[in-house]
Amino acid sequence: MTRYVYSLVRCVPDPRTGEFINVGAIVGDPATGDWAMRQVSNESRVRRLASASDLEVVHGFLARVGLEIDRCRAMLDKGESPDLEESWLQALFHDHRNIVQLSAPLPVIASDSGHALSMIFGNFIIDPEGASRKDLITKFAILASIRKAYEAAHIESSYWKPRAEVQVGRHVTSRVDFAIGNGRIVQLTQGWSFQRATVDDLSTQIKAWAYAIGRLRENEDARVISPDGRESTIEAGVEVEAVIAKPTTSAQIEVFQEASQVFEELNITVRDVGDAAEVGQRAAELLRG
Template sequence: MSKYLYSIVRCLPDPRTGEFVNVGAIAGDPRTGDWAVRRVSNTERIKRFAPNAAIDVTDRFIVRLTSQIAEAREALETSDSLPFDEQWLQRLHHDHRNIVQLSPPAPIVANHAEAALDIIFRHMIIDPASQQRPVTIRKSEVIEDLRKAYVDAQIPAHLLRPRSEVFIGDKLHSNVDIAIANGEVMQLAQGWSFRVTHLDRVITQVKAWGFALERLRIGDEARLVDTEGRLSSVARDVDLQIVIATPETSEQEAAYEEADQVFRMLHAGVHPVEDVAAVGARAAGLVRGIS
């Protein structure tokens, strides 16, 4: 688990009275860029407390915040820069003193930003409707857990090659979430989430990724290129590990069964995200083998 920061978003119909109602929360880890925001699902209590004009103001604020976090998350896929730091949340608290106000940033321990919000909504914001919905876990959250597992396993930082590409033969290439390499790849690791809405997109991505990796397994020449342009060779029998956010609904189960056929074909180790430490431990053994 890691330390996250959070603020509760409040609506004050008349800021002069100081009376407020909690309408949502924001939580994130400034060190990794894992941020999330959530609005209460049960709005009846808010409507009894605040007029529509005040609710509209808070809704627009949360929508704008959600959009900013989504854009930052997409940017993080191609850049290591972290646009939202601890001071950013502090400024939000300081700058919003009218109808919308944020509680002072406070620490909370959780695995992900969404998990932090689950805790906040369970203990600080009473919202029964939101607690009944299926939990969504993003692929980026799975990859962050994978990164932490490597750190916990004390894999040297210079061996970690996140967001690399594997080029196979003359025409194929595929993204790799994290590789352990130093001139030669010791392990390839990929994260997938089956607790998402757009399952068709996940299956398409798994199949495209699997097609490229199948050529590697067959024996086509392959090389890995990391974000700094460093090259490493990839053997056909390279250790391949997959970490997944396991399915919960019948639709998610069906999608996973289809993807699992690809994983089996590639002779990959598959681990639920709750057991991600096993991937780090396996990598540690491989690294010790070359030292």
């Protein structure tokens, strides 16, 4: 479980009276970039209090926040470091005092942003239609499961290299979610959620990652650079794990089937997120090796 921060988003038609209604929530973990936003799926209660012009202001604000979160997630997908800090949410809280207002940011403990939003909506926001929806398993939920697996297997923190960079040859680089080793990498682990609302770019991301793994498998000169700049050796036969959330729609299944061929060709072990504990157990065996 991880510490997240959240704020409720409120519509305040007349700031003089202070009457408001919660219309959504913003939540995030600044350390990992796992930010998310959700708004009520049925605005009938909001419309009883707010005018059309009030709603336009609210929708504009939510759209801008959503674009910022999308930008942050796109950076993560490219292997770049997230840049939305807790101060970003604090600034939103301080800067919006009219029709749109935010509650003061508070911490919440959750496994991922989707879990956090479910708890927040369950406690603070009335949204009958949204209450019955099934939350998707996000990549961040998968990463949390992998971290838990390493902790349960008592892998020393100094052996963890989250978001490390694999450099193959002179020009090929790729980020990996976890590289495990002490000077020599014994395991690479990547999380993939096929339960995404849109999978348009997922296939491209998997192919780009797999290209680097393929070059590594061909025994090209390679190394792993951790975020703190430390370098580790890596061999062509290193064990590579893919922890996944299985697809549920036809579009997701199509991408998954294509990815499965890539995983098989590159001798990558595929595990369901429910079996993530096995990743930690295998890492412990390899380190004892």
